[in-house]
Amino acid sequence: MSEVSVTKDAGGPESATDKLVVLDNINKHFGALHVLQDIDLTIARGEVVVVIGPSGSGKSTLCRTINRLETVDSGSITIDGRPLPAEGKELAKHRADVGMVFQSFNLFAHKTVLENVTLGQIKVRKADKQAAEEKARALLDRVGVGNQADKYPAQLSGGQQQRVAIARALAMDPKVMLFDEPTSALDPEMINEVLEVMQQLARDGMTMVVVTHEMGFARSAANRVVFMADGRIVEEATPEQFFSNPRSDRAKDFLSKILHH
Amino acid sequence: MNVLLDNLALFREGFLGTLWLTIVSALLAVVLGLVIAGFRVSPVPPLRIFGTLWVNVLRNTPLTLLFLVAFFVVPKVLFPGINSFVLAVCACGFYTSSFVAEAVRSGINTVPMGQAEAARAIGMTFTQTMRIVVLPQATRTVVPPLSSIFIALTKNTAIAGAFDNVDLFNVSKTLSNDGYDIAVIFIWITLGYLVITYAINGLFRLLENRLEVAR
Numbered sequence: 001m002s003e004v005s006v007t008k009d010a011g012g013p014e015s016a017t018d019k020l021v022v023l024d025n026i027n028k029h030f031g032a033l034h035v036l037q038d039i040d041l042t043i044a045r046g047e048v049v050v051v052i053g054p055s056g057s058g059k060s061t062l063c064r065t066i067n068r069l070e071t072v073d074s075g076s077i078t079i080d081g082r083p084l085p086a087e088g089k090e091l092a093k094h095r096a097d098v099g100m101v102f103q104s105f106n107l108f109a110h111k112t113v114l115e116n117v118t119l120g121q122i123k124v125r126k127a128d129k130q131a132a133e134e135k136a137r138a139l140l141d142r143v144g145v146g147n148q149a150d151k152y153p154a155q156l157s158g159g160q161q162q163r164v165a166i167a168r169a170l171a172m173d174p175k176v177m178l179f180d181e182p183t184s185a186l187d188p189e190m191i192n193e194v195l196e197v198m199q200q201l202a203r204d205g206m207t208m209v210v211v212t213h214e215m216g217f218a219r220s221a222a223n224r225v226v227f228m229a230d231g232r233i234v235e236e237a238t239p240e241q242f243f244s245n246p247r248s249d250r251a252k253d254f255l256s257k258i259l260h261h
Numbered sequence: 262m263n264v265l266l267d268n269l270a271l272f273r274e275g276f277l278g279t280l281w282l283t284i285v286s287a288l289l290a291v292v293l294g295l296v297i298a299g300f301r302v303s304p305v306p307p308l309r310i311f312g313t314l315w316v317n318v319l320r321n322t323p324l325t326l327l328f329l330v331a332f333f334v335v336p337k338v339l340f341p342g343i344n345s346f347v348l349a350v351c352a353c354g355f356y357t358s359s360f361v362a363e364a365v366r367s368g369i370n371t372v373p374m375g376q377a378e379a380a381r382a383i384g385m386t387f388t389q390t391m392r393i394v395v396l397p398q399a400t401r402t403v404v405p406p407l408s409s410i411f412i413a414l415t416k417n418t419a420i421a422g423a424f425d426n427v428d429l430f431n432v433s434k435t436l437s438n439d440g441y442d443i444a445v446i447f448i449w450i451t452l453g454y455l456v457i458t459y460a461i462n463g464l465f466r467l468l469e470n471r472l473e474v475a476r
């Protein structure tokens with residue numbers, strides 16, 4: 001017995017827990033469209049990865065496969081050393097560990113802001129109402145919308161809604177947070193208030209996968225940029241490397257297009 | 262002689278018979294309809310197929326045929342000696358459940374996909390997602406068609422009267438056999454149905470106003 005624990009302590013933990021999300025040779029089709037092709041991606045604990053690429057390249061699909069909102073045809077997805085279960089209760093439990101923030105916010109329209117943030121804690125984590133509300137209020141304060149707790153989502157601005165959505169995801173104590181173009185549906189003056197919340201999260205050590213074209217965010221918060229095109233990961237680099245000196249032609253072409261706006 | 266006053270007890274029994282058939286069938290139809298609608302949007306293919314079959318078979322079969330099956334096949338093959346009220350409620354309830362399921366499903370389809378996805382993303386199970394997030398938002402579109410579905414059900418229960426159940430329709434048959442004027446009988450019987458259908462109408466109007474006020 002002592003032998004087992006010795007080997008565990010000696011070699012295992014560092015390397016095993018370092019890799020929080022591992023995608024191994026993922027392939028997915030939508031009918032004839034090969035939307036994800038041989039995707040290998042490893043995300044370390046505490047790492048912030050920005051995914052960038054032309055529209056239709058499969059960035060959203062990639063995000064959605066990580067918490068299994070989309071199934072894959074082949075390959076394996078491991079989160080914190082455990083492969084994603086197929087369907088049912090086990091999968092639901094796993095999803096709770098993966099926070100997701102959508103482009104269109106998707107706050108529960110029939111629930112107040114506070115209820116949006118307590119619902120998952122109460123129904124999924126089985127927290128009691130009192131504790132859930134305390135935690136929700138603290139999170140809403142943290143993202144700067146504490147004074148909106150009793151309103152309905154429709155009464156909030158887009159920027160406020162998206163910050164509530166971040167609080168809702170954080171309330172589940174996720175191991176990793178996925179952001180799918182969180183600022184694309186926002187008016188320009190609201191983009192920064194959301195990016196600031198995300199930047200703070202990154203500084204606090206949250207593991208994050210962020211699909212975004214906000215280069216300011218990528219430069220200041222990302223450890224790594226992943227460039228996707230036509231369902232493939234074409235290039236992976238640090239933000240400085242990627243933005244100042246992209247290697248692939250696809251990336252050069254893409255950057256010249258978004259930089260000239 | 263007055264049909265109504267002479268046979269008050271019988272009319273009362275018939276009225277309550279129709280009322281009970283309607284209420285119990287409606288409850289069965291709502292429960293089954295919700296489950297079947299859930300099946301039809303579920304991620305599990307066999308459940309989806311079952312739900313589609315259920316709706317298409319029951320909705321497209323004449324109710325009289327369902328009654329014939331219920332009363333002449335079911336007792337012979339499955340449950341000998343089963344009581345006629347239960348059989349009638351099953352026929353009416355199953356039949357109506359297919360309409361309820363369709364109303365619920367079209368209500369579900371009016372709720373944006375993102376709502377269910379957000380619910381799944383925080384770890385809710387399929388049933389939690391439906392119960393807590395989707396169905397409450399579908400209610401406002403589901404309730405108005407339910408009113409006409411239940412009014413149709415009320416009238417459909419008359420078929421049960423021809424199958425060994427004492428309801429308004431059955432009473433009218435009994436009384437016309439007794440030699441009362443059929444026209445007068447029908448006026449009273451119709452009035453009985455109207456009381457129930459108007460009550461349903463009013464109940465749903467109330468419910469719709471409530472939902473309106475709720476947001």
Ligand SMILES: Nc1ncnc2c1ncn2[C@@H]1O[C@H](COP(=O)(O)OP(=O)(O)O)[C@@H](O)[C@H]1O
Pocket residue numbers: 030033035053054055056057058059060061062
């Ligand atoms: N549910 C779906 N069914 C069929 N095709 C889809 C579906 N979702 C996305 N696609 C297609 O897959 C491709 C990649 O989509 P997506 O992952 O949303 O790209 P991105 O987020 O990079 O713009 C697109 O061509 C899109 O039309």
Ligand SMILES: [Mg+2]
Pocket residue numbers: 059060061180181
């Ligand atoms: Mg996208």
